[in-house]
Amino acid sequence: MNKDIFARLALQQIPKILTLCDRNPHSPTYGCFDRTFWHYKVVDFPSGMSQEFVWPLALAYHSAIADNPFYHQENLRAWVEAGIIYAARSAHANGSCDDYFPYERAAGAAAFSLLACVESYQLFDLDNYEVLKFFERRANWLADHHESGQLTNHQALIVLCLERVGALLQTDRWDRAKAKRLERVFSWQNEEGWFQEYEGCDPGYHTLTISCLAQVYQSRPDDRLKQVLEKAIELAAQFVHPDGSYGGEYTSRNTYNFFPHGFEVMGREIPVALQINDRFLQGLDRGLGPCYADDRILGHHTWNYLLAWRDFVPERPESLRGRAGRVWLKQAKLLIDRRMTRDEGVQDATLAGDRPTPDVELYLALNKGGVFKLFKNGKLLLSDTQFSVKVLKGKKFKNAVGHLVDDYEVEVREDEILIQGKLGWAKQQQMTPFKAIVLRSVMLSFGRFFPNLIRRILQKMLITGKNKAPFDFIRRLRWNGQQWEIIDELIADSWNGVKAVGIGADQTSIYVVMSRTFQPGQLQPWLDLSDRVQSLSPGDVLRVERRF
Known part of the structure; x- marks a missing residue:
């Protein structure tokens, strides 16, 4: 397997990262990576998360890969040091930093x-010395700060930060805090192997x-931590799609x-870990990787890819092979169904004692109205994110969708799956001048003392809060031995005000x-059902049947 794919994709992002950086040593914002602040001047504070971009630059400097134009370029050393110093000088006195609004004190960004x-x-x-004192202040703040919401990745990240700063400063000051955080990570791992991230x-x-x-x-090798990782890695193997892509809207x-x-x-x-990476590398080689070339999120994958290239294990196990059968994560409410169609080739292989790779794979979210991805012969056949209805309410349009996380009524049988419930109103709030003024006023006054309260309010508004819409849906998936049949019904007491209905691949x-990054599987066309709605009377059902 060609590990250089990781490095090449990462190095392609370095010019953009350098563009985001203020590289002028005489500038008051020298080393700042938030271009909207230092260059465009359209925001009134720099995002602390942006200073993460120093790490991709440092790794690019040290990565001796062929045709790496950044290898041992001394300017990178100067810009990285400037970025670290800017992170220190732009932080709050307690070492924290902001991300989306002033005085946010964002744990993730910090x-x-x-x-x-x-x-x-x-x-x-x-x-x-100034930088080392900054590291100490920020580590102290992270050790004592507890954000709202269950985000296990943040907890694990903070444990790693405290480990690294403690080793650098040669102190055990944060050992108790690390142990408590790690215990929280363990408690947030579900018995099915997955870690809690907000709603699942x-x-x-x-x-x-x-x-x-x-x-x-x-x-710090530890038997309990290894067991946690083994369980997590075994679960991750289930989500690597047959084409090498990973995850998605389900x-x-x-x-x-x-x-x-x-x-x-x-x-x-844990050899299966390398099998997971090898299949993902195959997907990257086919051009199936998502695009993260966004000013805020570009850094995460860039440094992680470069680390994977640096620490790549030369000896690889045999390829990861899927097995026919069903993986039903009842607590996660996710179902993976892998089947073999009744064709002569599969029958011959089975009679010969072989274990053929399943040729139809379904990844289904039972907690999101039946959002799914369906693969046939190792290729994406269909990505489906449920009904979407555009409704005129007064003078404004609202969007009712079937893909919000909710407690739907579900029946799972061997060859038939049923999900039914109500659509919910999509979260489509946008910032306005008035909202911006209110948020700034709040955060510049009493809000600065209660950033977690503001965060909880915003989380409910933008992520976890739910409002039902006056539409019911029924989704049935039936296996007939050769293919899946998808039968959808949308039910409304009144179709007045409904201007458009469709099913998209990536809503x-x-x-x-x-989220909402581009991935080639999203090139599938929108299924527009709007013309069929025009002829519906109150109480009529919109029914859609598809076979794959």
């Missing part, structure tokens, strides 16, 4: 950027948690995230930083 700065500081063997299982963020925990294990946070480094770290002890509604 942890990601701290880890990046510490790792880069050590890669270049820097010597700066997100295989993408799951790989980030694995990546952080693997690095902690690398520093997961709790709608991400295509895949962080490969942790699988390389654990690969010598999502909640706010998740790493």
